[in-house]
Amino acid sequence: MIAEFLKEWSYLAVFVLAALPWVESAFVVVLGIAMLNLNPVAATIMAFLGNWITVLLVVFLFDRWNAWRSKRSGASESKRSERAYRLFVRYGLPGLAFLGPILIGTEIAAGFAMLFKAPRGPVLFWMTCSLAFWTILFAAAAAYGVDLFGLTRMNQ
Structure with missing residues (x-):
């Protein structure tokens, strides 16, 4: 009974840890699976959601700030800077998203x-794609016994 109760709280701990800035879901999911012996699917979902909610907050707060800043400045950009911006959004954004978490x-x-x-x-x-990719990759590695961080399962 107590073990079940603690295990339920462990999922909440995975969610909260993943939501903390600078703590990545890929690392938290490994802790949940390898150290706490949590269900890999549930731990993966909780770690992903925790980290994803923080990203949503960052994106929406920055979006508001950018809108406020552009209203205040009212400056128009040159054709060259507009082209650089389009190139960043098309090619640089996916790279930043996939390399950024690591x-x-x-x-x-x-x-x-x-x-x-x-x-x-x-x-x-x-x-979102990047978070899903890294969280699932590290969760699969932990679930199948790849020793990424020098951790071993507690029940072995």
């Missing part, structure tokens, strides 16, 4: 994308 953190990558004035929709799309 190199600089998900929230920081989302913040940079929004700071570069990328549209909210593509940022959310690419960050």
